[in-house]
Amino acid sequence: MITAYNRLSAADAYxxxxxxxxxxxxxxFDGHLPAExxxxxxxxxxxxxxxxxxxxxxxxxxxxxxxxxxxxLLGTEALLETSDKYNKGERFERVITELLTGQxxxxxxxxxxxxxxxxxxxxxxxxxxxQAELTNEKMLQRILTAA
Numbered sequence: 755m756i757t758a759y760n761r762l763s764a765a766d767a768y769x770x771x772x773x774x775x776x777x778x779x780x781x782x783f784d785g786h787l788p789a790e791x792x793x794x795x796x797x798x799x800x801x802x803x804x805x806x807x808x809x810x811x812x813x814x815x816x817x818x819x820x821x822x823x824x825x826x827l828l829g830t831e832a833l834l835e836t837s838d839k840y841n842k843g844e845r846f847e848r849v850i851t852e853l854l855t856g857q858x859x860x861x862x863x864x865x866x867x868x869x870x871x872x873x874x875x876x877x878x879x880x881x882x883x884x885q886a887e888l889t890n891e892k893m894l895q896r897i898l899t900a901a
Contacts, residue, residue, distance in 0.1 A: 755794075755807055759889040760786050762897060765870045765880035769854075770809060771828075771846045772884040774816050778833055779825040780850060782879075790815060792888065806890035809882045816884075828853070834883075846883040847871055867897060 768787050771780045793810045796803055811819070819825040834845045840861070848859035851872050866889075870878030882888065 755805065755889060755891060755894060756789075756792055758894050758898065759807065762867045762894075763880065764866060764868055764878050766877040767870075767879050769850055769879055769881045770811075770884070771850070771882070772811055772816050772819070772825075773831045774813075774820060776831050778828045778831050778846075778849075779816075779820060780828060781819050781825045787882075787888070795887075797890070802892075804891050807888045809884065809886050809888050811884055843883040843886050847881045850881050865897075 767784045793808045834842045851859040871881040872879050
């Protein structure tokens with residue numbers, strides 16, 4: 755699944771967000787996401803039990819990212835606690851988009867095969883918050899069948 759996703763993805767890099775001690779951080783990874791952040795998961799049987807891949811960091815990985823000096827502190831996790839209709843992942847995308855591009859964020863539905871969530875210096879960047887679903891077998895099958 756990860757190989758298929760990486761082959762299909764239009765992203766040149768990823769911004770991964772995570773929370774430690776109520777503080778919100780992000781780190782950029784050029785190329786693909788590191789394998790240690792990718793976890794195999796399954797949807798509940800009520801949702802069909804399909805296989806999926808999540809972006810999820812252990813506490814030790816988060817601490818190592820902070821200790822590396824490469825993780826950027828954005829502020830408290832309250833940045834993701836707004837009273838709107840969006841989930842935390844979408845709110846994180848808004849924070850990163852507005853911070854790094856200076857443009858107002860608007861939710862879109864552009865497929866990951868066509869573009870990243872933002873473009874920075876000509877690079878397509880996909881934005882993911884800890885525990886986000888990266889892809890699932892149903893989505894990949896649909897894309898590969900249509901190709």
